[in-house]
Amino acid sequence: MTETRPQRQRVVRRALHGVLLLDKPLGLSSNDALQKAKWLLRAEKAGHTGTLDPLATGLLPLCFGAATKFSQVSLDADKAYVATLKLGQTTTTGDAEGEVLETREVAVTRELIAAACAKFTGAISQVPPMYSALKHEGKALYDYARQGITIEREARAVTIHGIDIVDWHADALTIAVRCSKGTYIRTLAEDIGRELGCGAHLSALRRTASGAVDVRDAISLDALAAMTEAEREALLRPPDCLLADWPSISLADEDASRFLNGLRRRVAAADAPHVRVYGPAAHALLGSASIAAGELIPGRLLSPQEVSSLLST
Known part of the structure; x- marks a missing residue:
């Protein structure tokens, strides 16, 4: 007797136009988060506005339909982050995912930390990290890094509008950063650690704002999944919310x-x-x-x- 398997119901997509402010969870890639939200909304066309690493959380504006035409505006916008640095320890990747390269004693004061942060405020140059999605000959730099290959990278001009000390105790430093597009916070963490003489890596990162939109208005995937379809659709902001400035x-x-x-x-x-x-x-x-x-x-x-x-x- 042949077993008949139930047919999977096909999701009927629809044209939706607007912006969903998502609070991306830890451990999920930006594209995975986009696909889950797109499936929940049954949307035809969608895209995100700038990648957040799986180890980062926070604001990920998702564009649907007509709003995708303005996704570059969000990509080009200034960003805000809350970053936690582990002082006294450097890693192969510049964040908590990598192997520890060196551990050093931490002997700093709040004044030294403030001075180090001030040194990297304003117009600065950054060399993109090897563990990044930046492309070289069509392949992401992190693909080369995983093979032990180092590619020469040119320094890039970015602007750090401000760095505020949120919390500091022992070897854990939390800062709030306002910066231009293209800023690598893990590179900033390493630079601050180097300036302090003890080294550092990025242990946690949360994006709190992008242009005119803020994470305080964002929704989690779990909360989105618990809603009715009508409630989800009601969360969509008009496309011009990305152009509010x-x-x-x-x-x-x-x-x-x-x-x-x-x-x-x-x-x-x-x-x-x-x-x-x-x-x-x-x-x-x-x-x-x-x-x-x-x-x-x-x-x-x-x-x-x-x-x-x-x-x-």
């Missing part, structure tokens, strides 16, 4: 229609590298643009279907 401009019907077709429009507004553009119908988002010499120059545009879908939500 930009000035806005509104267009009348005729100009809005032509702008959506990629045509430049004359506007009475100051030059700006980035603006969010709205149409007359219920302040509907049309897309992004720049303004130069009185001309509104289209950037990333929504389709008429996406505009209509956002208006009906």
